[in-house]
Amino acid sequence: MSLKDRAYDHIFGKMLGGAMRPGARLSDIHLAREIGVSRTPVREAIIQMETQGLVEQVDGVGPRVKNLQRPDLEETFELREILEVAAIGKAVTRITEAELIELQSICDQYLAATRALRDSRTKARSWQLFDRMVVLDMAFHLNLMRAARNRRLLRIIGDVHILSRILRRRAELPGVDVLTRSALVWRDHVR
Known part of the structure; x- marks a missing residue:
């Protein structure tokens, strides 16, 4: 390093x-x-x-x-969506079997963290699990983006993910809304 x-x-x-x-x-x-x-x-x-x-x-x-606000979060996720849709279009024709297996492993870990968050009893543990879910979410998306085989796009998406991680941490407290949203998003990821 x-x-x-x-x-x-x-x-x-x-x-x-x-x-x-x-x-x-x-x-x-x-x-x-x-x-x-x-x-x-x-x-x-x-x-x-x-x-x-x-x-x-x-x-x-x-x-x-920087004092980032909710509009920053919304713009960041909008940008992520635009970039990731383009990258996924490339990735589906280039992804390897090993990469698919890795993505499935990340999905399994994420769902386990979601269940643990649901059963969490302390705020500190909830934040720890929420942070784990954010890291796994980023790993899933970045691995999928790597499969697109476009280094420049990967670098830009990586920067957007870093910004979204800070914004999410400031904007959300783990709870039912996060769990509900996570379950829906990850159900689509697994498909």
Whole structure:
């Protein structure tokens, strides 16, 4: 893992976990010390996050965690749908048997996580399972997109998935609505 990737993962984890809230200033000096790297990989990670829509530059202040709203979530999912439909059109003619088996395995894991979330008794456990479901959802879609054999499309979809992961975490609390929606979506995936 490169130093930039290490810095990116650290910052992204703090955003996802809520330790870095919307509007929080990203100090490359502070983050570099915290991560144990120089400022350069931190700056590179921040620039990457800016291109992904996670960070914004504020004049006179510097980089801040972007305050994403519900319309951002809706636009992101609309973009995902457009890109993924195009990629699926390519993937269906190019997917291998091994890739199909992997997709089925991810579906099985997702359904198990959904059942565990349904039976979950604590908020912390619910969030843990919900995060697992989001990761599995991303893995399913990215594996399907890889089957399209288009690197540029995969990179763009990957960035959109990262943004949607942050947005979903901020917009939803695990519960019946998530379970109901998940069951319907994944039933279609399995087909």
